[in-house]
Amino acid sequence: MNHPPLKHLCSEQIAECVLGLPDPVARRHLEDCAACRAELAKFREALGEFRGAVRGWSENQARELSISARPSESRSWIAAHQLALALLLAAVCIVASIAVPWYERDRSGAVNDAALLNQVDSEVSRTAPSSMEPLMKLVVETGADVGKQE
Amino acid sequence: MAARAALDHTEPTSCKPLTSVKRLPNLMELSATSELERATRPDVAALAGDFEALVRLYRPKVFRFALASLRDLDAAETVTQDCFLRAYQALDRFRQESSLQTWLMQIAVNLVRDHVRNRRFQFWRRASLTARPVDVASHGMADRALSPEAQALLNEQVAAIWDAASKLPERQRTVFLLRFVEDMDLLEIAFATGMKEGTVKTHLFRALRAVRERLGGTV
Numbered sequence: 001m002n003h004p005p006l007k008h009l010c011s012e013q014i015a016e017c018v019l020g021l022p023d024p025v026a027r028r029h030l031e032d033c034a035a036c037r038a039e040l041a042k043f044r045e046a047l048g049e050f051r052g053a054v055r056g057w058s059e060n061q062a063r064e065l066s067i068s069a070r071p072s073e074s075r076s077w078i079a080a081h082q083l084a085l086a087l088l089l090a091a092v093c094i095v096a097s098i099a100v101p102w103y104e105r106d107r108s109g110a111v112n113d114a115a116l117l118n119q120v121d122s123e124v125s126r127t128a129p130s131s132m133e134p135l136m137k138l139v140v141e142t143g144a145d146v147g148k149q150e
Numbered sequence: 151m152a153a154r155a156a157l158d159h160t161e162p163t164s165c166k167p168l169t170s171v172k173r174l175p176n177l178m179e180l181s182a183t184s185e186l187e188r189a190t191r192p193d194v195a196a197l198a199g200d201f202e203a204l205v206r207l208y209r210p211k212v213f214r215f216a217l218a219s220l221r222d223l224d225a226a227e228t229v230t231q232d233c234f235l236r237a238y239q240a241l242d243r244f245r246q247e248s249s250l251q252t253w254l255m256q257i258a259v260n261l262v263r264d265h266v267r268n269r270r271f272q273f274w275r276r277a278s279l280t281a282r283p284v285d286v287a288s289h290g291m292a293d294r295a296l297s298p299e300a301q302a303l304l305n306e307q308v309a310a311i312w313d314a315a316s317k318l319p320e321r322q323r324t325v326f327l328l329r330f331v332e333d334m335d336l337l338e339i340a341f342a343t344g345m346k347e348g349t350v351k352t353h354l355f356r357a358l359r360a361v362r363e364r365l366g367g368t369v
Contacts, residue, residue, distance in 0.1 A: 015358040046307040053308045054331050058214035
């Protein structure tokens, strides 16, 4: 007795069936072939389990992520405030380090200016230059002596 | 700033949903399914005004895709935040040629692709997640009263698909995840990835063949 060779769905036809796009030949074959039907059902079930497992796993991961993110959020909030404070202090230090010497230089400059002006005033108000002062004293003294003699 | 604040909130506060609903009543009622969304296309101006609601609605999906693609928690979180930031910046350019979900997934796909390409050159990158979605029992399926043998078999199958997906080329993996984790149809995947529908189909066939081989297809 000659039996026709047993022919089952190929990978592509199984894939088409899994995607819901079976050709008419594959559809007809599935009606008659219990082995292909079982194979297809098994494959679909495995893919369904995979979907469920990935979804559940993803939800768990997201939950873990949100749990671990909460303390770090508050930590990062604190860290941000500390950073802001540190930056503020640094800015104050920088401004102070620039402003204080500037102010000091300004003040000492003003003192120097005043001293110079005083010196100029005293120089200008003199009747004779400083180099002539001994001579002037001598003249004054000599004049006084002459007056006494007269 | 509002967008950044919205992105940083993983859990909604008690009063915010009320204001969101007040400003944009339809958005919170939208399901993530594209058919329903297409029927009730949200107004872009309203979305801009209530971006926080949009983030709450689509964040899990974008995060899931990024996590499954990159398998790195920090990278997935970064991609998710970048995705919504870019969406916020480009909201006025959203022409509603696709659903909002597909548009967001398009941004996510591009970001994941960029991330993978950048990561190729990071020879110092650390090994990614230690956890894998292989333990079916720990992901809400324990209530089905499976025998330990059946449970073990399911775990094994999920692990095999996970491993097979990790070995797929980037494009195949992307279309595989969009189809079999995110339940997107071929047209939506084509829009999100910028491929033609036929190309998407080809990538899916190849991905399915690789996954089935890994599962040890008997027929």
